[in-house]
Amino acid sequence: MTPRCDNRDEWMGPSLYGDLAFTDEAAAAEHLEGCAACRGESEGLKALLGALPPPEPVPVAPRRRSRPWVAAAALLAAVAAGFAAGRGSTPERLASPAVPAPPPPRAAAVSPHPAPAPVSLFSPAALAFLGGRREPIRSGNEEPR
Numbered sequence: 592m593t594p595r596c597d598n599r600d601e602w603m604g605p606s607l608y609g610d611l612a613f614t615d616e617a618a619a620a621e622h623l624e625g626c627a628a629c630r631g632e633s634e635g636l637k638a639l640l641g642a643l644p645p646p647e648p649v650p651v652a653p654r655r656r657s658r659p660w661v662a663a664a665a666l667l668a669a670v671a672a673g674f675a676a677g678r679g680s681t682p683e684r685l686a687s688p689a690v691p692a693p694p695p696p697r698a699a700a701v702s703p704h705p706a707p708a709p710v711s712l713f714s715p716a717a718l719a720f721l722g723g724r725r726e727p728i729r730s731g732n733e734e735p736r
Contacts, residue, residue, distance in 0.1 A: 599632070607633065
């Protein structure tokens, strides 16, 4: 950055606080020697900064020590509460009393009618495609059953 009159807002403040780089500080001092307007403004700002009281340090709250056992105790309490809440809940107690239990299965009665013929799961189009076969087509690598 080259200190000039038209950009003094960029370099004069940092120069007063000593925040310019070494080369920029030397260029700023050289400009102030040759420019009466910038030198007058710089001296006025230095006087204003000298009249201000020094800033007071901001108090920092003391840092609280971490207590990992508090988190562990809270987790243990939550697990214990969940266990205690679920201890009295058995599947039988959770079942709704309004729904009756299904009756036990009875022994199969012998029917006087013969069993129906098996129904093909293949559609007529699938049977035509398979050539009337009802077994899946196997590759040549499998052994026959």
